[in-house]
Amino acid sequence: MQSRLPILIFAALMAAIPFVPGMPPFWIVLLDNIGLAALVAMGLVLLTGVGGLTSFGQAAFVGFGAYTTAVLSTAYGLSPWLTLPLSLLVSGSLAVLLGLITVRLSGHYLPLGTLAWGLGLFYLFSKLEFLGRNDGISAIPPLSIGTFKMLSPGSIYYAIWVAVILSALLTMNLLDSRTGRAIRALRRGHVAAEAFGVHTPRAKLLVFIHAAVLAGLSGWLYAHLQRAVNPTPFGAQAGIEYLFIAVVGGAGYVWGGVLGAAIVVVLKEVLQSYLPLILPGSGQVETIVFGLMLVALLQLAPGGLWPWLMSFLPERTGGGKPDTSLELESRTRSPVQSGVLLQVEKARKQFGGVVAVNNVSFDVQAREIVALIGPNGAGKSTTFNLITGVLSATSGSVSVLGRKVDKAPPQEIVKLGISRTFQHVKLVPDMTVLENVAIGAHLRGHSGPIASMLRLDRTDEAKLLAEAARQIERVGLTEQMHQLAGSLSLGQQRIVEIARALCVDPMLLLLDEPAAGLRHMEKQRLAALLRDLRDGGMSVLLVEHDMGFVMNLADRIVVLDFGTKIAEGTPATIKTNPEVIKAYLGVAA
Amino acid sequence: MNTTIMLFLVQDGITNGAIYALLGLALVLVFAVTRVILIPQGEFVTYGALTYASLAAGQMPGTAKLALALGIGAFAFDLFVARKALHARLIVRSFVTNIVLPGIVLALTVYFASEKPPVAICIALSLVIVAMIGVYLYRIAFQPLAHTSVLVLLIASVGVHLALQGLGLLFFGAEGQRGPAVLSGAFTAGTLRFTGQSITVYAITIAFIVGLWLFFGLTLYGKALRATAVNRLGARLAGIRTTLSGQIAFLLASVIGALSGIMIVPITTLYYDSGFLIGLKGFVAAIIGGLVSYPLTAVAALVVGIVEAFSSFYASNYKEVIVFMLLIPVLLLRSLAAPAVEEEKD
Numbered sequence: 004m005q006s007r008l009p010i011l012i013f014a015a016l017m018a019a020i021p022f023v024p025g026m027p028p029f030w031i032v033l034l035d036n037i038g039l040a041a042l043v044a045m046g047l048v049l050l051t052g053v054g055g056l057t058s059f060g061q062a063a064f065v066g067f068g069a070y071t072t073a074v075l076s077t078a079y080g081l082s083p084w085l086t087l088p089l090s091l092l093v094s095g096s097l098a099v100l101l102g103l104i105t106v107r108l109s110g111h112y113l114p115l116g117t118l119a120w121g122l123g124l125f126y127l128f129s130k131l132e133f134l135g136r137n138d139g140i141s142a143i144p145p146l147s148i149g150t151f152k153m154l155s156p157g158s159i160y161y162a163i164w165v166a167v168i169l170s171a172l173l174t175m176n177l178l179d180s181r182t183g184r185a186i187r188a189l190r191r192g193h194v195a196a197e198a199f200g201v202h203t204p205r206a207k208l209l210v211f212i213h214a215a216v217l218a219g220l221s222g223w224l225y226a227h228l229q230r231a232v233n234p235t236p237f238g239a240q241a242g243i244e245y246l247f248i249a250v251v252g253g254a255g256y257v258w259g260g261v262l263g264a265a266i267v268v269v270l271k272e273v274l275q276s277y278l279p280l281i282l283p284g285s286g287q288v289e290t291i292v293f294g295l296m297l298v299a300l301l302q303l304a305p306g307g308l309w310p311w312l313m314s315f316l317p318e319r320t321g322g323g324k325p326d327t328s329l330e331l332e333s334r335t336r337s338p339v340q341s342g343v344l345l346q347v348e349k350a351r352k353q354f355g356g357v358v359a360v361n362n363v364s365f366d367v368q369a370r371e372i373v374a375l376i377g378p379n380g381a382g383k384s385t386t387f388n389l390i391t392g393v394l395s396a397t398s399g400s401v402s403v404l405g406r407k408v409d410k411a412p413p414q415e416i417v418k419l420g421i422s423r424t425f426q427h428v429k430l431v432p433d434m435t436v437l438e439n440v441a442i443g444a445h446l447r448g449h450s451g452p453i454a455s456m457l458r459l460d461r462t463d464e465a466k467l468l469a470e471a472a473r474q475i476e477r478v479g480l481t482e483q484m485h486q487l488a489g490s491l492s493l494g495q496q497r498i499v500e501i502a503r504a505l506c507v508d509p510m511l512l513l514l515d516e517p518a519a520g521l522r523h524m525e526k527q528r529l530a531a532l533l534r535d536l537r538d539g540g541m542s543v544l545l546v547e548h549d550m551g552f553v554m555n556l557a558d559r560i561v562v563l564d565f566g567t568k569i570a571e572g573t574p575a576t577i578k579t580n581p582e583v584i585k586a587y588l589g590v591a592a
Numbered sequence: 593m594n595t596t597i598m599l600f601l602v603q604d605g606i607t608n609g610a611i612y613a614l615l616g617l618a619l620v621l622v623f624a625v626t627r628v629i630l631i632p633q634g635e636f637v638t639y640g641a642l643t644y645a646s647l648a649a650g651q652m653p654g655t656a657k658l659a660l661a662l663g664i665g666a667f668a669f670d671l672f673v674a675r676k677a678l679h680a681r682l683i684v685r686s687f688v689t690n691i692v693l694p695g696i697v698l699a700l701t702v703y704f705a706s707e708k709p710p711v712a713i714c715i716a717l718s719l720v721i722v723a724m725i726g727v728y729l730y731r732i733a734f735q736p737l738a739h740t741s742v743l744v745l746l747i748a749s750v751g752v753h754l755a756l757q758g759l760g761l762l763f764f765g766a767e768g769q770r771g772p773a774v775l776s777g778a779f780t781a782g783t784l785r786f787t788g789q790s791i792t793v794y795a796i797t798i799a800f801i802v803g804l805w806l807f808f809g810l811t812l813y814g815k816a817l818r819a820t821a822v823n824r825l826g827a828r829l830a831g832i833r834t835t836l837s838g839q840i841a842f843l844l845a846s847v848i849g850a851l852s853g854i855m856i857v858p859i860t861t862l863y864y865d866s867g868f869l870i871g872l873k874g875f876v877a878a879i880i881g882g883l884v885s886y887p888l889t890a891v892a893a894l895v896v897g898i899v900e901a902f903s904s905f906y907a908s909n910y911k912e913v914i915v916f917m918l919l920i921p922v923l924l925l926r927s928l929a930a931p932a933v934e935e936e937k938d
Contacts, residue, residue: 123920291758
């Protein structure tokens with residue numbers, strides 16, 4: 004939880020600036036422009052820096068906001084205050100349309116796709132009759148409260164900065180919540196988030212809309228500041244400029260957007276007014292210098308300026324421990340005392356000509372630890388992916404409690420009470436251990452994005468964090484709770500994954516090589532924990548290479564080799580099985 | 593509509609499409625090898641075109657000086673990076689490639705500019721100048737960022753684009769220029785008239801596509817570039833100098849860009865800022881090609897060219913809207929067909 008104090012100080016400072024005697028009016032204009040750019044950049048921080056979705060098209064959303072109010076307040080005479088929700092609505096709903104097409108694109112298609120529709124929309128703005136073509140729309144009424152008309156840059160200044168600070172607060176609230184954690188997990192790929200019930204396309208669409216609405220707000224303010232709109236500020240160049248404002252400031256940080264806007268707007272202004280004095284007679288020197296400075300800045304601080312500045316502040320010690328007395332309701336489910344939990348029947352997975360899993364059948368009973376072993380490439384992790392819905396089987400079936408779940412996506416599997424860890428650790432490295440583990444409880448929380456922004460989610464949130472803290476305590480990582488997950492050793496990160504999986508409140512835990520990278524004592528503690536969980540009524544299916552660990556722990560062992568099951572039985576029978584020995588050690592000549 | 597107009601539009605579209613294809617190929621190449629989305633590709637086009645036109649008109653192009661200035665910058669970067677282990681051979685090699693070479697080219701340019709050189713010399717000089725600019729740019733702007741994310745590279749690319757565009761205005765002025773035809777003469781087949789210029793465009797495009805295909809398929813350098821594209825670290829471990837791969841990619845891209853510019857400047861008037869839009873249309877083709885497939889990019893570029901020609905005839909106001917919106921259905925199809933693969937980012 005960030006302290007509100009610095010924000011209050013900042014707000015008070017911004018409120019006082021126009022009262023400073025001798026403040027040049029032109030500086031206020033600059034501050035207005037900074038505020039407008041900061042709004043758009045803030046949306047991009049969420050979209051690009053946090054969510055990993057690069058968009059060049061934000062200028063088009065600014066255009067939607069500006070043109071909506073321009074048309075409605077001039078042609079139809081609507082009050083600007085009435086057009087505000089409409090501007091936001093238009094930007095938001097067009098974001099839904101464009102987002103549905105765009106956010107599913109992966110990798111570099113996404114930025115290029117946004118560049119393409121951004122350009123298309125720019126040309127559309129400049130060709131449509133009712134938007135005034137290239138001339139745009141002028142004589143837009145100013146904002147007014149009663150008889151007070153915000154005609155001067157100094158009077159609309161407050162409207163702009165109230166919007167900036169409120170948006171920053173709402174955005175930060177959103178990031179520090181259940182939905183926010185889902186958004187922050189997006190950048191690290193979707194498999195881990197989906198394994199805990201996050202609907203990733205929906206989360207992406209959400210940030211897309213959030214960014215578009217902020218851009219629309221900026222556009223609405225712009226239209227009433229300039230009291231005229233034309234297509235130029237909504238083109239591809241502007242879209243690119245917003246993106247580098249975010250990157251220069253520090254794309255992962257809400258205040259980085261504001262800082263970036265300040266730097267870019269001031270820098271451009273300084274270059275435009277002073278360069279001609281140094282190098283007279285040349286037309287576009289400021290663009291040249293601006294471009295060069297941008298490249299230089301990136302080489303010096305590729306992460307942006309905000310984190311660079313923050314690194315000078317004394318490091319804040321982590322927050323307190325969440326109140327673990329708060330109980331999170333268990334998932335509703337029928338208690339399973341005995342019988343088959345998981346049944347894998349003739350599951351087969353082919354990747355082209357390679358058969359990774361070849362008609363494998365086995366089951367996991369209630370209160371049982373089953374180990375899946377086999378040499379590298381035996382198809383163990385693929386089997387895990389088939390069970391958890393990451394991959395769908397070529398043929399055969401997987402059933403949970405007698406229900407077939409072959410075609411179910413990962414989000415449905417986790418709802419059935421099956422949670423997992425990954426062979427290659429999939430944590431969000433720049434989130435704390437506590438936040439990472441809380442993602443596991445995603446499905447057990449209820450608060451949506453709006454509630455999070457308005458801080459109506461606090462009781463729900465406190466329960467989620469309490470549960471996360473309890474599971475961290477259970478696996479013995481209380482000391483590391485507030486450290487960044489990326490700073491832990493690989494072995495500890497695996498344990499964090501187990502805590503995250505436990506947050507699901509699962510009936511079956513799937514562990515992919517949990518003991519890899521652990522020291523001897525840690526392995527013993529892990530084994531004790533797993534036995535504890537079993538005795539508490541949970542089942543465990545684990546893939547592991549450490550034979551000593553497996554033989555001492557598992558109730559039953561399934562052995563795979565080249566995708567085919569070659570043996571199944573108790574540790575004692577497996578140890579002496581000639582097929583298994585052959586697979587592991589080769590056969591004596 | 594009658595067939596003559598239709599054939600005429602198709603022909604026009606193919607000529608433009610061939611240029612977009614070349615640019616699209618260059619973009620794919622640079623992205624695959626260096627992960628840079630090369631926004632300044634358009635500037636390579638205008639620099640090539642306007643350097644060529646200036647030389648042909650007997651004017652001294654500022655780009656030759658820029659090449660030398662960038663060369664000095666690249667030399668400084670080389671020295672700075674190697675400051676702990678400077679030895680004579682390295683200094684001499686860097687000095688020759690970064691300072692002596694552009695110096696000689698500058699001298700030649702000054703010499704020829706005063707006496708309206710023949711077309712062949714104009715082309716050769718323009719190509720060499722822009723190629724050097726491309727390679728030095730990689731050294732100065734992108735090589736130090738090679739380890740960062742695609743996003744940071746992209747923003748750097750925007751910075752370079754802005755700087756080059758500003759310099760373009762400085763060198764060539766706000767007036768548009770046109771250059772002499774590379775190949776004069778024309779012949780008529782049926783109702784269609786083929787100019788020597790358009791034949792050149794087709795021939796060079798085809799030559800480049802085949803050339804690139806051979807380069808990547810058969811040569812060791814081509815394979816090294818492909819290896820760098822797939823896995824940078826792996827390529828380094830296998831002994832491939834990834835910085836060299838980047839330089840080769842930029843070399844090819846700048847030559848392709850300059851050549852495209854030289855081919856279109858006799859057909860259309862180009863301004864210092866025309867390149868951006870031309871480059872973006874190459875982008876459209878490259879995206880349709882998925883940024884990986886060369887033949888698909890070439891086909892897509894032809895489609896873009898033809899759509900552009902037809903829409904400029906029937907709805908000239910909405911020409912750009914139509915061209916860029918062409919992407920939306922393509923993106924839709926791609927996203928529907930996209931497999932749910934995990935990407936490791938950052």
